[in-house]
Amino acid sequence: MPINARSQSLLYPEQNMAEFPRIEHYSKRNVGPVAFLVVGDWGRGGNFNQSRVASQMGDIGKKLGIDFVVSTGDNFYDDGLKGVNDPFFQKSFTSIYTAKSLQKPWYTGNHDYQGNTEAQLSPVLRKLDSRWRCKRNFIVGAGIVDIVFIDTTPFVGKYFDNPKNQKFDWKHVLPRDKYLSALQKAHKVDMYINGHDHCLEHISNKKGTMHFLTSGGGSKAWKNDIHYVKNNDTTHFYYDGQGFMSVSLTNWRANVLFYDVSGKPLYHMRISNVTVTARLVQIQQRIKLNGVINFLAVGDWGRKGAFNQSAVARSMGEIGAKLGIDFVVSTGDNFYTDGLTGVRDPAFAQSFTKIYTARSLQKPWYAVLGNHDYHGNSKAQLSPLLRMRDRRWNCYRSYTVRAGFLQIFFVDTTPFKDKYFAKRPNKFNWTGVLPRNTYLSNLLKDLDTALKTSKAAWKIVVGHHPIRSIGKQGDTEELLQKLLPILEANKIPIYINGHNHCLEHINNTGIPIEFVTSGGGSRAWSNIIHHDRYKNNLKFYYDGQGFVSVRLTKRQANVAFYDVSGKTLHSFEVKKFGTEENEV
Template sequence: MATVTLSLVLLALATTGCLASDDTLRFIVIGDNGGADTFPYTTPLELGTADRMAMWAKKVGGIHFVMELGDNFYDYGIKDVEDARFQNTFEDVYTAPSLQVPWYIVAGNHDHRGNVSAEIMYTKMSNKWRFPDFYYPLSFNIPNSNATIDFVMIDTVVLCGQADDVILHPEGPEDVKAAASQWVWIDEQLRSSKATYLFTAGHYPVLSIAEHGPTLALVSMLQPLLYKHRASGHMCGHDHNLQHLQETKDGVTLDFILSGCADKMDTSEAHKTSVPEGTSKFHWADPTSKGGFVYVEASASKMVSTYITAEGDILYTTTTYPRELN
């Protein structure tokens, strides 16, 4: 798999060149921002969220990157690398100067209805689209410190299988051998990381109280690995709302950060009783809103995740602390 390791200085020079000089790494997490497959190929929520992301990024003095966690193109992905949806649903939407930073991409279930390989190939054709492979590692330095943050970017559809509006819960991988190879790779990445903060990031949630609920394969396979390697948690989309779930076992606290309403909104809490009692800390889905996102600011001493609406309201914040490694 492709490896992406970036120093803060090179990242800043390669993008806007105007980031504020301080001691934080700043980024935005979105998912499910895939517009529409008919004209105008966008939705009011996608546009509203994009506008607020741009304003927020400018307000904080610049962000270093965006995490885009799947369902990049509704409803059937894209056909090939020349597909006009790249322009209509992505490039023409996120045009603000404050958003001209690297966007790190993974595929969702709707992308897998189309041509994910073409989404990967598009990396060579865009100034900000970064999707080097189906799964890949990312590593960032936190400025003016020895602290780092690692992301293990995963393809949850390859791992778990396809889900849609009829099959709400993935029933198993289509390619068992490909899934097994990725599980081995995930274990290796988590085991080898010495980063201050360590997250997996993919489309499907581990835990969720909303329409799709917990992803059983990730609960049985990924969650134990996160505990085993004393990770910080998992970031995802898939359910069309904002959520924070948190669980602690054997001295390890995992934060599950779900950001899935950058294009659609779903108020369902159908799986409220499907997660361990007390793990659901925050859930938001307002059908009158134009969407939302999560803004993350990481320093050597803490990582703060702020949940923000497209209207600019700060809904909730949670703090992740550095890992305690043996």
């Protein structure tokens, strides 16, 4: 089905199109993930389910924590606005999209040519509603993505065929050929987003390198009015009712969801391997401005409250309140025994949302995948749909979290283990990891680059598997060979892991790295240890349930271990001497 759109947005990694006006959008995260909603063909004074769609946009916008809204045009029916004082602006926009989450910038191209086109471009409208941003052709730069808005209406030949019977305002567009020639330049584009057709739709070319997304269901829909035409593209999804679309972007992945008028997700599309400079997702974490960062670390926990998981959670809540924590780190094996079956698996709520209920734990949780998580649908834990179920949840394969003077690097360690591929390879869901050698090579290269370029005062690395441990699983030889040299070269002071169901501290093994195991979130392995390892370097070992806290200032880190009742079992400090160049 060819798209004959009246409006479009083009998404692609950062490029320079200096001839278009550029708007820089500074999100609350500043770097890292960007989330926004897309809606088109909406302005009908609340009629034709416009108000219902707006209500659901507010709910989804809140769950995703959106940065802005994109409108794909036909903003005011049937004939645009008469002028800047037309009451229909407030009747169809300001009074409809009232949810708190939608009080963000609305970026829209000018596509309502049958009215006073200059009215929607006028800064007077922004004085009436500060959210409104409308130009003919422009770029919105939002960190990791550029969104290019193009005025497509003048491209459509039939609008010029019989000018006597048309009501289009072509001011500043004529001569048409000269106007269009300035727009037609080749760029590598990942997505083309449009409205015009009153439906929701996803079409791609056969190679999957170009995606055509229609979000034109903001109000009146065209039921069953479609063209069944075979072409070289592939139709993946079509819905001829009202609704809207969300887009969540990281440095290397795009997640697109379509919703109906009730907010029900209809279709989920993921685009991976977008052309970017790094594969590590970057997240910006807000912290208190008191010069101190506090977080908890817990691993191997998800057992629906059993094996003392609930008791550990209660103590985490108490310690979290005392410390005033900023976030929680999960070291993996988040859901036993075989991960999640999908994004709607009730185990997510049973093992996470309903367990970690303390007020102090209602902070962002940053998780890595463990080997048990790979037994199930590993992509489920990575899906933005889980964050819609519980907005605390943040999980990617490998990523970084920047929190003031601290940067934490999360590493997907499960694919490093040779035995997982040699024994029972079908037990693991390796979607997104194969070919393995390429995946690991890229991961190590990107991690090394990210560590070298980071200006954070503290750099901490988190993975599921231990590098050094006397616990049941012992050392991880693959990490000793491949990951440890990178940590040494970049002078990483602390490595935190789970996997072994214990609490442990090892240091002074010939390198200045503190090895911290926090894998006591639920079931523990009593007395299953390797006594002959690290006799002189083992500072602490506890084979029961518990968790870890980390307190950081720019010059000192304090790490403490707690048992299931919240009793402090062991603590140590790491001092940071000297100042690195450009350290922040």
